[in-house]
Structures are given as structure tokens and as C-alpha cells.
Amino acid sequence: MKLNKKVLGLIVLGGLAVSGNSWSGTASALDLANTCAGCHGVDGSSVGPATPSLAGISSEYFTETMASYKDPEGRYSTIMSRIAKGYTDEEINLMAGYFSKQKMIPAAQDFDAKQAKAGAKLHKKYCEKCHEDGGRSSEDDAGILAGQWMEYMQFTMDDFTNGRRDMPKKMKKKVQKLEKAKGAAGMTQLMHFYGSQK
Numbered sequence: 139m140k141l142n143k144k145v146l147g148l149i150v151l152g153g154l155a156v157s158g159n160s161w162s163g164t165a166s167a168l169d170l171a172n173t174c175a176g177c178h179g180v181d182g183s184s185v186g187p188a189t190p191s192l193a194g195i196s197s198e199y200f201t202e203t204m205a206s207y208k209d210p211e212g213r214y215s216t217i218m219s220r221i222a223k224g225y226t227d228e229e230i231n232l233m234a235g236y237f238s239k240q241k242m243i244p245a246a247q248d249f250d251a252k253q254a255k256a257g258a259k260l261h262k263k264y265c266e267k268c269h270e271d272g273g274r275s276s277e278d279d280a281g282i283l284a285g286q287w288m289e290y291m292q293f294t295m296d297d298f299t300n301g302r303r304d305m306p307k308k309m310k311k312k313v314q315k316l317e318k319a320k321g322a323a324g325m326t327q328l329m330h331f332y333g334s335q336k
């Protein structure tokens with residue numbers, strides 16, 4: 139059988155896209171970032187509720203998170219540990235620069251205005267200290283909460299409270315205080331607040 143050149147090219151390209159770093163050294167930041175787009179959206183603004191947006195997150199948080207995914211003792215994940223292993227530190231640095239410069243498009247999701255209003259107050263009291271500017275800031279190595287998918291944040295909070303993912307000690311204190319004062323309803327209100335942020 140004679141394979142036509144174009145078809146062969148497509149097969150080779152497909153192989154590269156799956157194996158990630160087999161083109162090591164020649165890929166641009168955009169080429170690399172495009173290998174994440176199927177799940178994290180074009181330019182890092184996710185359109186799938188279970189997948190976080192990456193656009194606008196700080197380079198530090200990005201590189202620390204990817205390193206933690208690579209570490210068998212590191213951050214819990216369903217799939218990212220397997221994916222992170224396919225990229226060199228150099229490639230991760232390139233992507234960190236790329237994603238930190240993108241503008242996050244807030245997730246288009248339904249939220250309850252009343253709950254969001256109650257959540258705004260709780261945010262100031264329990265979370266603003268580290269998730270500054272209403273959760274918009276990417277300065278504190280903590281990811282962006284404002285405009286993030288509520289479903290992803292809910293899964294993530296469950297991972298934190300179940301102990302699957304390590305929660306920063308001081309954050310844990312605040313989360314426990316919130317739980318004591320408001321029960322589970324408080325966290326739901328917070329999620330609606332972040333989900334309401336445009």
C-alpha cells in the first residue's frame with residue numbers, strides 16, 4: 139500500500155500531539171499549550187465544568203503545580219499526574235509564560251444571585267486574605283477562583299476536606315471556622331459568589 143504523503147504527515151503529527159514531549163526543543167509555547175486545549179480550552183479558558191481554566195494563573199503557581207503533579211507524593215489528581223510526566227521542565231516553563239499572559243474568559247454558568255451575595259460576605263471574612271481581589275488575583279500562588287467553574291471548585295474542596303489533596307494549614311483553619319459558623323451552606327454560597335464573578 140502506498141501512503142499518501144499528506145496522510146502520513148497527519149499520522150505523525152497525531153502521534154506527537156499525544157506523546158507531548160517527543161518534539162522536545164523545537165516546540166513553541168503555543169504549540170505546547172495547544173496540546174492542553176482539548177480539556178483546558180483554547181488559550182486556557184476552559185469550557186468543561188470539571189476542568190479548571192489556566193488563563194491568567196501565575197507562572198509560579200503553574201510550575202509548582204506541574205512539579206507537584208509529577209511527584210508521586212504530590213498533588214492529587216485524576217489525570218494530570220499522567221499528563222505532567224510527559225513534559226520537561228523547560229517545556230513547563232514555556233507554557234507557564236504563555237498561560238500567565240492569557241486573559242481568562244469567565245465560565246458561562248448559572249448561579250444563584252442570593253447565594254452569591256451571601257458568599258461575597260463570607261469571602262471577605264474567610265478567604266480574601268489569600269485569594270485577593272475577590273478571588274481574581276493570581277499573585278498568591280493559589281490559583282484563580284473568580285469566574286472558575288463551580289463544579290471544579292466543588293470537587294476540589296471535597297478533595298481538600300477528604301484529605302486527598304493537602305490543604306494549606308492556614309486555609310484549613312479558615313475553612314473549619316466557616317464550617318462551624320455556617321455548616322455546608324457557607325461553602326455553597328462561596329461557590330456561587332466565585333461563579334458569579336465576570
Ligand code: HEC
Pocket residue numbers: 170171173174175176177178188189190191192200203204214215216217218219221225233281282
Ligand atoms: C484529558 C484532559 C486534560 C488534558 C489534556 C490536560 N489537562 Fe490539566 N487538568 C485536567 C483536569 C481534569 C484537572 C483537575 C485535576 C485532575 O483531576 O487531574 C486539571 C488540572 C490542571 C492544572 C491545575 C489548575 C489549578 O487551578 O490548580 C494545571 C496547572 C493543568 N491542569 C495544566 C495542564 C497542562 C499544562 C496541560 C497540557 C500540557 C494539561 N493540563 C492537559 C484535565 C486535562
Ligand code: HEC
Pocket residue numbers: 190213264265266267268269278279280281282283291294295304306308309312313316328
Ligand atoms: C492562608 C491563605 C489561604 C486562605 C485563608 C484560603 N486559601 Fe484557598 N488556597 C490557598 C493556597 C496557597 C492554595 C493553593 C494550594 C495548592 O497549591 O495546592 C489555595 C487553593 C484553593 C483552591 C483550589 C484552587 C485550584 O485552582 O485548584 C480553592 C477552591 C480554594 N483555595 C478556596 C478557598 C476558600 C473558599 C477559602 C475561604 C473559606 C480559602 N480558599 C481560604 C491559600 C488560602
